[in-house]
Amino acid sequence: MTRFNTQLVHGLPVGDNTTGAVNPPIYNSSTYAFESVESMPRWDYARSGNPTREFLERQIAQLEHGTRGFAFASGLAAIHATLSIFRPGDRIVVGRNIYGGTYSLFNEYFADRGLLFDAVDTADPEALDAAVSGSGRGSGGADVPPAKAVYFETLTNPLIEVNNVRAISAIAHRYGALSIVDNTFVTPYLQRPLDLGADVVIHSATKYLAGHSEVNAGLVVVLSEDVGRGIYFAQNRFGGVLAPTECNDVRRGIQTLALRMDRQQSNAQSIAEYLLVHPLVRTVHYPGIRADRNRLLAENGLKGFGGVLSFEVVPGVDPAVVLDNLHVFRLAVSLGAVESLAELPCRMTHFELPRAERLKVGITDQLIRLAIGIEDVVDLIEDLGQAFDKAYDALDADALQADADARDIREMAAGLVA
Ligand SMILES: *Cc1c(COP(=O)(O)O)cnc(C)c1O
Numbered sequence: 001m002t003r004f005n006t007q008l009v010h011g012l013p014v015g016d017n018t019t020g021a022v023n024p025p026i027y028n029s030s031t032y033a034f035e036s037v038e039s040m041p042r043w044d045y046a047r048s049g050n051p052t053r054e055f056l057e058r059q060i061a062q063l064e065h066g067t068r069g070f071a072f073a074s075g076l077a078a079i080h081a082t083l084s085i086f087r088p089g090d091r092i093v094v095g096r097n098i099y100g101g102t103y104s105l106f107n108e109y110f111a112d113r114g115l116l117f118d119a120v121d122t123a124d125p126e127a128l129d130a131a132v133s134g135s136g137r138g139s140g141g142a143d144v145p146p147a148k149a150v151y152f153e154t155l156t157n158p159l160i161e162v163n164n165v166r167a168i169s170a171i172a173h174r175y176g177a178l179s180i181v182d183n184t185f186v187t188p189y190l191q192r193p194l195d196l197g198a199d200v201v202i203h204s205a206t207k208y209l210a211g212h213s214e215v216n217a218g219l220v221v222v223l224s225e226d227v228g229r230g231i232y233f234a235q236n237r238f239g240g241v242l243a244p245t246e247c248n249d250v251r252r253g254i255q256t257l258a259l260r261m262d263r264q265q266s267n268a269q270s271i272a273e274y275l276l277v278h279p280l281v282r283t284v285h286y287p288g289i290r291a292d293r294n295r296l297l298a299e300n301g302l303k304g305f306g307g308v309l310s311f312e313v314v315p316g317v318d319p320a321v322v323l324d325n326l327h328v329f330r331l332a333v334s335l336g337a338v339e340s341l342a343e344l345p346c347r348m349t350h351f352e353l354p355r356a357e358r359l360k361v362g363i364t365d366q367l368i369r370l371a372i373g374i375e376d377v378v379d380l381i382e383d384l385g386q387a388f389d390k391a392y393d394a395l396d397a398d399a400l401q402a403d404a405d406a407r408d409i410r411e412m413a414a415g416l417v418a
Pocket residue numbers: 074075076077099101102153157182184185203204205206207216217218
């Protein structure tokens with residue numbers, strides 16, 4: 001059995017390549033010939049399966065310690081296929097702080113088609129237990145059947161709170177519910193949720209796994225054959241499959257996952273420490289700066305906290321001025337790629353959330369999210385520093401204007417009295 005870094009580079013051969021090519025071939029073929037009418041070819045039609053996609057699917061299953069992997073045209077296509085295994089009337093308990101597109105897919109699509117969603121603070125075991133059990137959840141405090149699944153993200157976005165996969169999965173299993181984890185922010189390099197009790201792992205491979213802001217892709221890994229059958233049905237019948245060229249883009253990205261992530265994390269740690277002492281910054285959300293970071297890592301079976309962090313600027317500072325003045329950071333949504341990105345969650349990644357909901361989960365109008373890349377960290381810190389200086393100048397101008405206005409009014413009032 002090879003180890004993780006070797007698996008990143010080599011994957012598992014599909015047994016299709018007789019040419020000696022070092023890289024798995026990209027098959028530009030939608031159909032595969034039968035040897036005879038009687039034959040049962042391994043691949044017959046590209047939507048149902050093809051060797052390029054199979055390589056990636058086997059590789060992600062190996063990396064996540066699952067039994068079967070599936071590649072989709074996007075993370076949301078992967079989530080759609082996964083949720084499609086449930087039926088009208090099934091109840092899903094959902095972490096309170098999930099990706100905006102997932103929130104919208106659940107509440108604006110699946111809820112209209114009979115699935116029931118209960119949002120809960122997954123860090124509160126008693127609240128989670130009550131929600132999964134269904135006791136007292138019906139009208140007039142009646143009991144309802146237990147939930148069919150708990151759906152959550154290991155590191156939440158954009159506040160980077162840690163969800164304990166082992167604890168949450170244990171509560172799900174107490175009531176026969178599946179534990180479904182979106183592992184996009186963590187990747188199998190930092191944690192393998194299936195080892196900690198989860199049943200299904202989902203990735204937006206658009207982010208760290210592909211890692212170069214080139215493709216949209218989604219991956220699902222399962223443990224049980226039964227769940228795998230349901231997800232394969234959805235993959236093959238909805239047809240939201242990842243094309244061979246893009247499967248290869250993700251495969252190539254995966255080869256450097258560990259190297260990129262190491263640099264992203266050390267850069268993120270330095271930037272979080274810089275922000276922590278900057279006078280225009282009120283709070284920094286990155287578990288790496290917490291005093292109990294090592295306990296947090298050990299308790300959660302995590303190897304690190306990834307390359308995304310967020311912070312609030314002090315009241316009176318306009319976060320848009322900071323963002324509009326960055327030059328090395330690009331002003332863009334997404335994360336996990338080689339280049340650093342910055343964004344304003346309330347206007348960009350989390351605009352789907354109603355403002356009241358947003359504030360309830362701590363995503364204020366002052367919050368900026370950074371997705372750290374692999375550049376020289378000094379360039380990133382200098383970029384932030386000069387943008388803060390611009391925001392400080394803008395703050396001063398406004399303050400002076402307010403002061404001047406107040407003086408005018410005072411003088412006018414004095415004139416009236418005189
Ligand atoms: C981006 C993202 C998704 C959606 O993935 P797409 O590839 O954009 O469809 C889902 N979950 C998380 C945590 C994400 O960051």
